[in-house]
Amino acid sequence: MRNRQHVNVHSICFMEFSGEMPRLEEGKKVELEIGCADAQFLFERAERDPSRIYIGLEIREPLVDAVNKKAKALNLPVQAVFVHAGLHLSKLLPEQSVAQCFLNFPDPCFKRRHRDRRMINEELLEQLHPLMEKDGEVLMQSDVFDVALDAMDTFERCDELYENMAGPWSFWKGENPYGVRSWREMNCEENDMPIWRMRYLPR
Numbered sequence: 001m002r003n004r005q006h007v008n009v010h011s012i013c014f015m016e017f018s019g020e021m022p023r024l025e026e027g028k029k030v031e032l033e034i035g036c037a038d039a040q041f042l043f044e045r046a047e048r049d050p051s052r053i054y055i056g057l058e059i060r061e062p063l064v065d066a067v068n069k070k071a072k073a074l075n076l077p078v079q080a081v082f083v084h085a086g087l088h089l090s091k092l093l094p095e096q097s098v099a100q101c102f103l104n105f106p107d108p109c110f111k112r113r114h115r116d117r118r119m120i121n122e123e124l125l126e127q128l129h130p131l132m133e134k135d136g137e138v139l140m141q142s143d144v145f146d147v148a149l150d151a152m153d154t155f156e157r158c159d160e161l162y163e164n165m166a167g168p169w170s171f172w173k174g175e176n177p178y179g180v181r182s183w184r185e186m187n188c189e190e191n192d193m194p195i196w197r198m199r200y201l202p203r
């Protein structure tokens with residue numbers, strides 16, 4: 001099946017939520033990836049600890065279907081949800097239900113003139129904040145410096161909601177602490193490309 005690389009995030013077809021709501025289970029921790037694509041990161045997390053629930057949000061419907069098929073075939077607790085996260089995130093999950101949120105390599109074809117299409121913006125971060133557990137964590141990573149800087153600017157402007165673990169306006173100097181890699185992360189590392197990371201705690 002042809003899989004378009006980009007969608008118009010302003011398309012009217014995303015205005016109404018038409019995906020399936022995630023299914024949570026009492027007492028099970030939730031990890032969330034916004035913009036999960038093939039959800040490689042979540043599948044690897046799920047293999048390591050299948051006692052949690054792994055939810056991937058994705059705006060490209062064929063990818064959502066493929067992830068859900070794979071999860072069923074592998075019997076892993078990964079669920080993909082077809083959604084424009086910026087419009088509907090706050091309706092998808094209960095308050096304080098997310099232990100970890102991953103923003104892995106969003107908007108790789110970043111152009112300043114398309115700034116209004118960015119996945120990480122203040123509206124997204126404001127919706128995310130109440131969904132995070134009090135001791136939860138958000139990881140953001142990108143191989144595009146402008147994208148990373150733009151995301152940092154957005155987080156730092158929301159500093160009443162999030163605390164930068166490396167100190168204000170600083171990138172995380174260490175590795176990705178989660179022990180698994182997204183598809184794009186794996187490609188960047190294999191090609192010796194730099195990756196900028198940030199870790200934030202909800203206040």
Ligand SMILES: C[S@@+](CC[C@H](N)C(=O)[O-])C[C@H]1O[C@@H](n2cnc3c(N)ncnc32)[C@H](O)[C@@H]1O
Pocket residue numbers: 005009034035036037038057058059060083084085086103104105106107108119182183184185
């Ligand atoms: C470059 S890919 C990165 C995929 C994966 N996280 C990785 O690191 O390999 C970014 C993904 O975010 C998705 N995306 C972009 N805007 C989105 C939005 N508003 N809501 C949900 N997904 C979105 C894109 O369709 C794409 O699959």
